[in-house]
Amino acid sequence: MYDYLLGGRQNFAVDRALADEAIRSSPGMVAAVWAFRAFLRRTVRHCVAAGIDQFLDLGSGVPTVGNVHEIVLRDAPHARVAYVDHEPVAVAHARDLLGAEHRVSVTHADLRDVAGVLSAPTVRDLLDFDRPVAVLMLAVLHFLPDADDPASVVAAYRRHLQPGSAMVLSHGSDDVDDPELAERVRAGQRVYAQSTHPTVLRSRAELTSWFADLELVEPGLVDVARWRPDLTGEQPESIGAYGGLGLVR
Known part of the structure; x- marks a missing residue:
């Protein structure tokens, strides 16, 4: 679905059908997916600029439009990117697409199994x-x-990180001031409830707690569309998802 909404080619008829339903139910879905992608690009480039040249992308899916290794290797050709996903089809497609690229790996694993991933x-x-x-x-x-206690999953990865490392998180939420936006987010959640991967919306306060021992880079935990946006002047429209970049000090 994600690949299809980004205009990619690595998707199936069932993905396209459910994604089209999502668009009908929540017209802002495409803009939201692109905002997630732009947040990925901006945070990854920030990490590269800070001197980080190793990336572990958990729940990466199929490498699609503007993925991590494309962004990283453009600015840091020596960098390394490890993709991890638990969907066998996504992993198989990723390996086919990446071929013999020695700076990038693809691992079939469940991000909840921290020891197994690492x-x-x-x-x-x-x-x-x-x-x-x-x-x-x-x-x-x-x-x-x-x-599954996602807060504990985040903390488990954090314990393996040395100073100078970073954690980048983004997460859907209906904890917003705009009632119409909150309802659009919940409409998208109802569509995902029909898939094999329903979503859970969490509050900004809960998501903030996941960065408890990290130094949040300004502007902190904000809507992903408003995290250091590329555009100047008018603020981009919020999509109902929070994102942040925390540094290990």
């Missing part, structure tokens, strides 16, 4: 956790039910 040869042999690493959890944690 010990996988395709992660362990590519990334050096004795040096700064950026851990990306972008538009994925809202697929974890409360029973």
Whole structure:
């Protein structure tokens, strides 16, 4: 669905059908997906500018329009990117698309299994956790039910990070001041409830707590469309998803 909404080609008929339904139910869906993607681009470039050259992208899906390795390797050709996803089809497609790119790996694993992810040869042999690493959890944690305790998952990865590392999170939320926007977010949630991956919307306060021992880069935890937007002047329209970049000090 994500790839289709971004105009990519790595998707199936069932993805397109559900995505089209999502667009009908929540007309801002396409803009939201592009805003998530732009947030990814801006935060990754910020990490590269800060000297981070290792990236662990959890819940990466199929490498699609403007993915992490394309952004990173453009500015830091020596960098390394490890993608992790639990969908076998997504992993197979990712491996086919990336081919023999030695600076990028794809791992079939569940991000909730922190030890399993970090010990996988395709992660362990590519990334050096004795040096700064950026851990990306972008538009994925809202697929974890409360029973999985996503806050503990975030904290578990944090414990493996050295000073100078970063954690980048984004997450859907209807905890917004605009009632119409809140309803659009909930309409999108209802569409995902029909899929194999329903979403959980969480409050800004709860998401802020996940950055408890990190230094949040300005402007802090804000709507992803408003995190250091590319445009100047008029503020971009919020999409109902919070995002932030926290540094390990």
